Amino acid sequence: MMVFTKKEEIQKYLTRLKSKGQSVGFVPTMGALHQGHVSLVQKALEDNDIVVVSIFVNPTQFDNREDLDKYPRTLERDTKLLNSVSTHILVYAPTVNDIYDNRIESEKFSFGGLEFEMEGKFRAGHFDGVGTIVKRLFEIVKPQNAYFGEKDFQQLAIIKAMVKIHRLPVRIIGCPIFRELNGLAMSSRNERLKPEYKKVAPFIYKTLKSAKKQFGTKSAKQVTEWVEEQFAKHELLKLEYFIIADVETLKPVKRKSKNKLYRAFIAVYADDIRLIDNIALN
Structure with missing residues (x-):
């Protein structure tokens, strides 16, 4: 397995592979890899001749400096894990300067309104940062396919919108949430x-899961109120938001329609750690 730290080097190597007709799949990550990442990499390996995994903690998508500073950085462990999965993986672990050329700032994006829902209301500038780094990584790696987990469902929807709006030649593939044995x-x-x-x-x-079961017979408002009550009674977990939204627009549902798909989204604080999750409702 090869590890690249400079964009010129990995671009040169990938150009040679592509000239031989090899397809490239891409899994962008911020490192601290776990089995959820591995599941994305394995899917990418099934679909492509070679897989690039980027490991880069992107400063422009953090609205909290302390969260950025505390984010785990475990490159040596990450590369060992990837090497145990396959030798057909290239790692791109750039420096901040290699990505941003000494100008650490986000581009401004419009994602058709998706950026103003849920996470967008609680994390100022977050999706501009996401769009900036993903677009730059796509321009560097130039993959045919890119893989993202559905745990960050809003991010997945926004990246799909960005690719469509900017006509980027990459296929975005969403992969199921990978959970620990206890469901987390x-x-x-x-x-x-x-x-x-x-x-x-x-x-x-x-x-x-309980909310999904109730959604079959109760209104979105009733389900939301029930979830809020459960967390209000919890001693350790603090609910930031619970929203039932239309899968296409990500706007909160006011009245259910048989012709639409819905998903429940949640953000919770466990002490100072912010956890997000979601589940398909129908």
Whole structure:
């Protein structure tokens, strides 16, 4: 397995591979890899001749400097994990300067309104940062296919919109949420959970499953109020938001329609660790 730190080097190497007709799949990550990332890489390996995994903690998508500073950086461990999966993986682990050329700032994007819902209301500038880094990585790697997990469903929808709006020649493939045995959605942030919070964090998915069951007979308003009540009674977990939204627009649903698909989205604080999750409702 090869590790590249400079865009010129990986571009040169990929150009040679593509000239031989090899297809390239891409899995962008911020490192601290876990089995959820591995599932994306394995899907990419099934579909492509070679897979590029980027490992880069992107400063422009953090609205909280402390969160950026505390984000785990485990490059050596990450590369060992990837090497155990396949030798047909290239790692791109650039420096901030290699990506941003000494100008660490986001481009301004319009994602058709998707950026103003849910996470967009609570994390100022987050999706401009996401769009900036993903677009730049696409321009560097130039993959045929790129893989993203559905845990960040809003991010997945926004990247699909960006690709369509900017006519980028890459196919975006969403992959199912990978969960721990207790149901907790796998996340690099889980590593930072204190033992008592790790123990109760599965309550998030348990509540989502109950909400899905209730959605069959109750209104979105009733389900939302029930979820809010459950977290209001919880001693350790603090609900930031729970929203039932239209899958296409990500706007909160006011009245259910048989012709639309809905998904429940949740953000919860476990001490100072912010956890997100979602579940398809119909």
